[in-house]
Amino acid sequence: MSDETLKLTPLYAAHLEAGARMVPFAGYSMPVQYRDGVLKEHLWTRENAGLFDVSHMGQARLRGVSPLSAFEEVTPGDFIGLKPGKQRYSVLLNKKGGIIDDLMAGRPDDDGLFVVVNGACKENDFKVIDDELAGQVRIDRLEDRALLALQGPKAAEVLAIHAPDAAKLAFMETAALQAFGVDAIVSRSGYTGEDGYEISVPGEAALRIWNTLLADERVRPIGLGARDSLRLEAGLPLYGHDLDETVSPIEAGLGFAVSKKRRDAGDFPGARRITAELAGDLTRKTVGLKVEGAPAREGAEIADADGDVVGLVTSGGFAPSLGYPIALGFVPPALAAVGTELKVIVRGRAQPAQVVATPFVPHRYVRKV
Amino acid sequence: MRFTKDHEWVSLDGDVATIGITAYAAEQLGDVVFVETPDVGKTVAAGDGLAVVESVKAASDVYAPLSGEVLEANGALAEAPETVNQAPEAGGWFAKVKIADASAYEALMDRAAYDAYLETL
Numbered sequence: 001m002s003d004e005t006l007k008l009t010p011l012y013a014a015h016l017e018a019g020a021r022m023v024p025f026a027g028y029s030m031p032v033q034y035r036d037g038v039l040k041e042h043l044w045t046r047e048n049a050g051l052f053d054v055s056h057m058g059q060a061r062l063r064g065v066s067p068l069s070a071f072e073e074v075t076p077g078d079f080i081g082l083k084p085g086k087q088r089y090s091v092l093l094n095k096k097g098g099i100i101d102d103l104m105a106g107r108p109d110d111d112g113l114f115v116v117v118n119g120a121c122k123e124n125d126f127k128v129i130d131d132e133l134a135g136q137v138r139i140d141r142l143e144d145r146a147l148l149a150l151q152g153p154k155a156a157e158v159l160a161i162h163a164p165d166a167a168k169l170a171f172m173e174t175a176a177l178q179a180f181g182v183d184a185i186v187s188r189s190g191y192t193g194e195d196g197y198e199i200s201v202p203g204e205a206a207l208r209i210w211n212t213l214l215a216d217e218r219v220r221p222i223g224l225g226a227r228d229s230l231r232l233e234a235g236l237p238l239y240g241h242d243l244d245e246t247v248s249p250i251e252a253g254l255g256f257a258v259s260k261k262r263r264d265a266g267d268f269p270g271a272r273r274i275t276a277e278l279a280g281d282l283t284r285k286t287v288g289l290k291v292e293g294a295p296a297r298e299g300a301e302i303a304d305a306d307g308d309v310v311g312l313v314t315s316g317g318f319a320p321s322l323g324y325p326i327a328l329g330f331v332p333p334a335l336a337a338v339g340t341e342l343k344v345i346v347r348g349r350a351q352p353a354q355v356v357a358t359p360f361v362p363h364r365y366v367r368k369v
Numbered sequence: 370m371r372f373t374k375d376h377e378w379v380s381l382d383g384d385v386a387t388i389g390i391t392a393y394a395a396e397q398l399g400d401v402v403f404v405e406t407p408d409v410g411k412t413v414a415a416g417d418g419l420a421v422v423e424s425v426k427a428a429s430d431v432y433a434p435l436s437g438e439v440l441e442a443n444g445a446l447a448e449a450p451e452t453v454n455q456a457p458e459a460g461g462w463f464a465k466v467k468i469a470d471a472s473a474y475e476a477l478m479d480r481a482a483y484d485a486y487l488e489t490l
Binding site (some may be wrong): 225297317320 | 424
């Protein structure tokens with residue numbers, strides 16, 4: 001895709017002014033880093049508060065007679081049991097139990113289901129939902145809205161100044177409310193492993209709100225580069241890398257997204273495969289790896305102690321908060337136990353890699369306020 | 370000092386070329402977190418991979434600007450890869466290479482030509 005056809009978020013000019021290096025991402029021109037660079041931006045977010053423009057992501061309302069039960073036809077989550085004010089992480093599944101996308105879906109109010117999906121997947125996601133749930137739900141895409149993420153241990157104290165009601169949400173709670181003088185949809189969630197919020201606002205107000213938050217010395221703009229290293233340390237998968245249409249939620253370690261009620265009912269797409277995998281019929285499993293030496297990137301082979309290739313790295317890189325490289329990758333379940341000594345092949349050389357627990361860096365979610 | 374379009378620099382002392390990446394390249398890469406330097410004794414041809422520099426985001430190849438045999442690699446980068454950002458055209462060197470043909474050095478860009486090349490990017 002040439003630069004001329006890239007879409008811009010309402011914050012494009014602000015990114016340029018902040019010294020961003022812009023890259024094509026999900027069809028948009030997005031900031032990969034600002035003047036501080038990925039390393040400093042990453043560490044700033046872990047210690048203070050980082051502000052991310054994630055307006056490329058797909059926002060929509062699913063409306064209809066019973067959008068919650070309808071949404072269960074394309075996901076393995078308990079959405080009928082989703083209470084107002086709550087949000088869930090879930091996955092859109094194909095008929096074979098493969099992941100079409102991962103997403104957040106919540107009830108910020110009584111107006112159906114508010115969903116946020118990956119930018120690169122959004123056109124297909126909404127088509128799949130529309131095809132599968134035609135006649136049951138109407139998808140109202142919110143393309144005139146921007147999405148900001150405020151993440152880090154100081155996010156709550158910063159947001160409390162501007163939107164005290166929003167700041168009082170607990171992890172995975174969501175609300176539609178007035179904040180910054182506009183109709184906002186706020187959830188206490190994110191993609192860094194830190195405490196923080198995702199804030200949906202009208203696009204025309206995005207620049208003012210962005211600047212308001214950045215005026216606080218605790219807040220700095222953070223690019224997609226650090227967003228990736230933060231989520232990797234938090235052990236959170238990235239669609240198109242750790243997840244794709246062949247990967248099931250069980251293989252990906254996302255079993256928590258297959259609710260007990262739905263397991264018992266076996267009434268979700270790909271239930272036969274996923275039920276078998278839950279019973280132990282699994283050929284590969286995502287593990288966390290602590291890597292010695294050069295970073296092992298996506299596509300690097302994983303070998304067992306004998307040197308036989310047993311899997312592939314799906315995401316990998318240097319972990320700024322840890323000071324060494326880490327990776328996520330698939331291995332056979334027999335080699336997935338924490339402490340298992342493996343190898344990663346980087347530029348033809350076998351380097352030691354040990355299976356470690358994820359998240360690599362502990363989550364710091366605020367579950368009770 | 371001489372320069373390549375791939376943003377390597379070379380300084381020549383007799384027939385020993387010290388090779389690194391330019392300040393421009395280091396700035397473009399961002400924070401260097403790992404450097405893979407070549408094995409001593411390795412023979413490289415101009416244009417071959419000589420080293421690999423890794424930032425948080427990606428790995429980038431560093432090419433040999435000249436042909437020769439690796440005499441020494443900068444072992445200090447193993448413990449302090451950030452030297453590549455802090456002093457790219459000094460302490461951040463990657464390797465010393467014994468070159469066969471000093472005339473190839475003269476054919477590379479000088480500082481003025483490299484600066485003019487940067488202006489075109």
